[in-house]
Amino acid sequence: MDIGTQGAGAPADLAWLRGMDAYTMGAYPQAEEEFRAAVRFDPGMADGWLGLHALRIDTTTALLRMYRHRDRFGEQRARHRRTLNSWYWLG
Numbered sequence: 001m002d003i004g005t006q007g008a009g010a011p012a013d014l015a016w017l018r019g020m021d022a023y024t025m026g027a028y029p030q031a032e033e034e035f036r037a038a039v040r041f042d043p044g045m046a047d048g049w050l051g052l053h054a055l056r057i058d059t060t061t062a063l064l065r066m067y068r069h070r071d072r073f074g075e076q077r078a079r080h081r082r083t084l085n086s087w088y089w090l091g
Helices: 011-025 028-041 046-054 059-068 075-080
Strands: none
Touching (some): 011 046
């Protein structure tokens, strides 16, 4: 399987799922590692950047990447029927 492919089961998708599981269990260092792997395999994975943003990891970069890849925002969450939210303090 090629790195960066968007189909279910691709390395980025599996890393995102592992990140979600870790995030849900409160294992934040592992979640960070998995979300970073997801966006390393697939830099356009907006939901991977959302995971990093939710963890408050490099929030400015994560926000910019989510915006850049907004056409894919929600892709993993819809595919796997998982929810993930974050917020951004504007002032």
